[in-house]
Amino acid sequence: MQLRRREFGLLAAGALAAPYVVRAQPINLAALHEAARKEGELTWYTVPQTSEVAEKMGRTFSTRYPGVKVNVVRTTAQVAFQRLNQDLKAGTPNCDVFTSTDLAHYVDLKGRNLLLKYLPAAVARQDKRVQNMDPDAYFHASSCFMMGLIYNTQKVQAAAAPKSWNDLLDAKWSGAALVAHPAYSGAAGAWCIEMRKLFGEGWFAKLAAAKAHVSRSTIDAVTTVISGEASISAGPMSLAARSASRGNPVATLAPKEGPVLILSPSAIMANTRRPNASRLFMEWLLGSEDTERISVEEFSVPLRANAKPAPGVLGLSDASPLLAPTPPQMVAQIPKVIELWRDAFGV
Known part of the structure; x- marks a missing residue:
């Protein structure tokens, strides 16, 4: 992995540091859905969920937004990153949205100008403690455990x-x-x-x-x-x-x-052929009622502000002390x- 270490200083001091000010503009989801329908699908490389849960999420998104299919590719973090780099080397834009558990992947991709800058309006609905992954808005927290x-x-x-x-x-x-x-x-x-x-x-x-x-x-x-x-x-x-x-x-x-604490970022690839479907998926993934409900159903930690996890599951406010490596440390x-x-x- 070739990393541009001069980029590290641009990252936040840590996942739980004081948040940057979220200034995402309101978005017309109906119009974005219509544009996404014309693209028809997107491919999601994902790591933190099991295959069963990832497929459930893909189906739920398609039910919420008919006409937009999610092709789910679930594997481990380093295997997913290797596959993504093989795609990039071959000039084959297979992956539209990339979700991993390794923050280093995003620093590397951002440093090579391979991510699409996008600040979803959904970020404003997240717990403020997870809004500070990348102040330049190339990647955002989409799940945690x-x-x-x-x-x-x-x-x-x-x-x-x-x-x-x-x-x-x-x-x-x-x-x-x-x-x-x-x-x-x-x-x-x-x-x-x-x-x-x-x-x-x-x-x-x-x-x-x-x-x-x-x-x-x-x-x-x-x-x-x-x-x-x-x-x-x-x-x-x-x-x-x-x-x-x-x-x-x-x-x-x-x-x-x-x-x-393991924060999993998501980002849209700069070479995506389905930018509207990808943006719609990011809006849904980061702050929808569906993802909050699935988080609770699957005993995960919801990221929406004031959301309560399932009984017996530690939420962001419940664990003390809480260990969390910073992006530069990762x-x-x-x-x-x-x-x-x-x-x-x-x-």
């Missing part, structure tokens, strides 16, 4: 469950913990940055010595804990809560150091934590 500790309730009693991130090193969890690889998962990369801040660079070697299993995606963390192949994991609390609501043996807790430190990880785990 929190990485916390999850465990299999059939194998681990609540009283014995880990209470600290450092408990992943405890000898009683040797060979029983699972963590995602930061080279594949943007969320895992953010988590690794925070673990390095808390415990130092040597912590990853200790985690490897504790025989922690490694997966590609944080989504795998939940499914592997549910199956019993792992007893505990660092994973997405929302997905685990959703799985628990369906009767699966999984529970979550916020570590005493705090969960890690860009500068992801390569380092990947290097530390590979040195520790050999993969």
Whole structure:
């Protein structure tokens, strides 16, 4: 990844810093819908949702705006970014809207003038603490979740469950913990940055010595804990809560150091062939009643101001302390934590 580091200073100090002033102009959604209908479809590369939820979102959008189909392509963060760059190299504008969990992707794309500048009116309806991703309005927060500790309730009693991130090193969890690889998962990369801040660079070697299993995606963390192949994991609390609501043996807790906030930006690609459909989708994705409802239904963290998550799910105002790497930290430190990880785990 070739990054223009002089661009970093243009970014906000962090996802939860004081917001910039939102000055999006009112938009005529009916007129935008009519223009989008003429384009007929858009393709959405997305990372943070499961395939099931992403497809549900695509169908819901098309129901809300008939005549505009969403082609959903869901994969892990680094695989999605690799695919996007392959498209760009080939001159094939497959992706219209790009949603990832890795902020570094957006700094890189913005630095190469590959994003379309657009400030959706929907941003003004979001919680002010997530309005400050890019003051130049090339990318915006479209979803978030929190990485916390999850465990299999059939194998681990609540009283014995880990209470600290450092408990992943405890000898009683040797060979029983699972963590995602930061080279594949943007969320895992953010988590690794925070673990390095808390415990130092040597912590990853200790985690490897504790025989922690490694997966590609944080989504795998939940499914592997549910199956019993792992007893505990660092994973997405929302997905685990959703799985628990369906009767699966999984529970979550916020570590005493705090969960890690994962903000997922979305942006329109500059080479899009469907600019109106893409703008309409961004308006819907960032601040619609549909996305708020789906967030609650799927036990995610809604971004609309004053929205309440599902019972038992931590909202933006509920988690204290809350760990959140800044955009510059994500860009500068992801390569380092990947290097530390590979040195520790050999993969």
